[in-house]
Amino acid sequence: IQVFVPRDSAAIAVGADEVADAIVAQAAARGASVELVRNGSRGLLWLETLVEVATPAGRVAYGPVGVDDVAGLFEAGFLSGAAHALCHGLTEQIPYLARQQRLLCARMGVTDPLSLADYAQHGGWAGLQAALQMPADAVWQTVLDSGLRGRGGAAFPAGIKWRTVAQAQSPQKYVVCNADEGDSGTFADRMVLEDDPYMLIEGMTLAALASGATQGYVYIRSEYPLAFDVFSQAIARASAAGFLGDNILGSGLAFHLEARLAAGSYVCGEETAMLESLEGRRGIVRAKPPIPALSGLFGQPTIINNVLTFASVPWILAHGAAAYKAYGRGRSTGTLPFQLAGNIARGGLVELAFGTTLRELVFDWGGGTASGRPVKAVQVGGPLGTYLPASQWDIPLDYEAYAAVGAVVGHGGLVVHDDRADLAKLARYAMAFCAHESCGKCTPCRIGSTRGVEVIDRILALQPVALPDGGHAEGAMAQQRQQVHLLRDLCDTMVNGSLCAMGGMTPYPVLSALNHFPADFGMGLAPAT
Numbered sequence: 001i002q003v004f005v006p007r008d009s010a011a012i013a014v015g016a017d018e019v020a021d022a023i024v025a026q027a028a029a030r031g032a033s034v035e036l037v038r039n040g041s042r043g044l045l046w047l048e049t050l051v052e053v054a055t056p057a058g059r060v061a062y063g064p065v066g067v068d069d070v071a072g073l074f075e076a077g078f079l080s081g082a083a084h085a086l087c088h089g090l091t092e093q094i095p096y097l098a099r100q101q102r103l104l105c106a107r108m109g110v111t112d113p114l115s116l117a118d119y120a121q122h123g124g125w126a127g128l129q130a131a132l133q134m135p136a137d138a139v140w141q142t143v144l145d146s147g148l149r150g151r152g153g154a155a156f157p158a159g160i161k162w163r164t165v166a167q168a169q170s171p172q173k174y175v176v177c178n179a180d181e182g183d184s185g186t187f188a189d190r191m192v193l194e195d196d197p198y199m200l201i202e203g204m205t206l207a208a209l210a211s212g213a214t215q216g217y218v219y220i221r222s223e224y225p226l227a228f229d230v231f232s233q234a235i236a237r238a239s240a241a242g243f244l245g246d247n248i249l250g251s252g253l254a255f256h257l258e259a260r261l262a263a264g265s266y267v268c269g270e271e272t273a274m275l276e277s278l279e280g281r282r283g284i285v286r287a288k289p290p291i292p293a294l295s296g297l298f299g300q301p302t303i304i305n306n307v308l309t310f311a312s313v314p315w316i317l318a319h320g321a322a323a324y325k326a327y328g329r330g331r332s333t334g335t336l337p338f339q340l341a342g343n344i345a346r347g348g349l350v351e352l353a354f355g356t357t358l359r360e361l362v363f364d365w366g367g368g369t370a371s372g373r374p375v376k377a378v379q380v381g382g383p384l385g386t387y388l389p390a391s392q393w394d395i396p397l398d399y400e401a402y403a404a405v406g407a408v409v410g411h412g413g414l415v416v417h418d419d420r421a422d423l424a425k426l427a428r429y430a431m432a433f434c435a436h437e438s439c440g441k442c443t444p445c446r447i448g449s450t451r452g453v454e455v456i457d458r459i460l461a462l463q464p465v466a467l468p469d470g471g472h473a474e475g476a477m478a479q480q481r482q483q484v485h486l487l488r489d490l491c492d493t494m495v496n497g498s499l500c501a502m503g504g505m506t507p508y509p510v511l512s513a514l515n516h517f518p519a520d521f522g523m524g525l526a527p528a529t
């Protein structure tokens, strides 16, 4: 009987390894025949450790399973899919999973991540096989036609980038994957690396075929040791099986891939700082132009995309651009694996077409806050993303609709805060984070973020004093208005004067906090100016 226990960082963090050991021990003690499979995670993180048992009707899910639950599960007959308080029925019918539109994440949790046979049986390599029958131009044209945009934050059309590199004249070109997933509340890249690594290998190989690149690098976040280990093993197995190397599947085309451990710096998620780091230097942002597509790694034409962008491509090549475009809204085509985190009852990975809303994600999937208190704000797009108040939770999640209200979809990470959150402190944190992570190259970010912390501290120190008659000391209110004006000026300078998104986007959480939650800054009494 096959029993599945995820070997994914999120599952391991809550005891999956110990649960797996306990299942093996219980089976041995009871003389039960169990084949333990360490699969990936389904992304239903609130149910981890999610144990599944293969039955004739399909896989039955139990979770969250702790070590202490294992003996009871055996006694209840879980090996035959029997009822139990932790039983959720057939995994595929759990509403959280069944209602998703899983294109990119379809195999996650289903397969053994390192099994090449599993990958092939579940649709793997179909995109590569299709691409090997096409001219290179048709590969990037398909990506262009699909409307796929970079999932790392900037949302630049991937096909245009691929075409630029394909048409550049150079004897050496590169494909680089940014897997330095440093945004708060995000974990989709990690899940691809740990739970379906061949999908990324296939996507990068497609980029190589489209552009003529022969060498690729994956820059993996240093805090992801398991992802690095799993992905390194996947490269070795794919190479041994002929999916990478000098003669991919007998086509005569060459593509070699290496994993690189990142340097632990947030700004190395910026593409040019990442290139500096890959080349062995400090991760400092490069001025553009030249763009990396023409002069990237070691000065050569380079396709740079993040994990989710590359991982989207195998499906597109296998099913066609039109099928991908059928998902999404406007220019935001396809799906995005949204990541529900923070103070949320049912955190996890939810892949849906663009156009869903925060309200659906946070309440229909996430079940509201873990604390049971009202949701106050949701930060979307990482630590430099906007805080969205309730009035904005019905805006369709797509790049244009979010940009229209000064927000970003970014990498699809959502961090939920309940009504106890102090948005002024969170705004201060954004400035302090920027000051800590700034690469120092440009003044608005290097100096501006430090000044930003100071100004917010002054605003908070100038809480208007209540007078006995119910009024407030006008002097303190005037000073506070002056400091808020200064903060807005500073944010304007950072947005318009910073060299990269680090300094350019830090004002997003600051200004959204100030605009939507002025009371947290003591501004409820004084009009914002």
Ligand code: SF4
Binding pocket: 267, 285, 437, 438, 439, 440, 441, 442, 443, 445, 446, 498, 499, 500, 501, 502, 503, 504
């Ligand atoms: Fe460096 Fe900040 Fe300027 Fe970006 S904005 S180049 S991180 S100093």
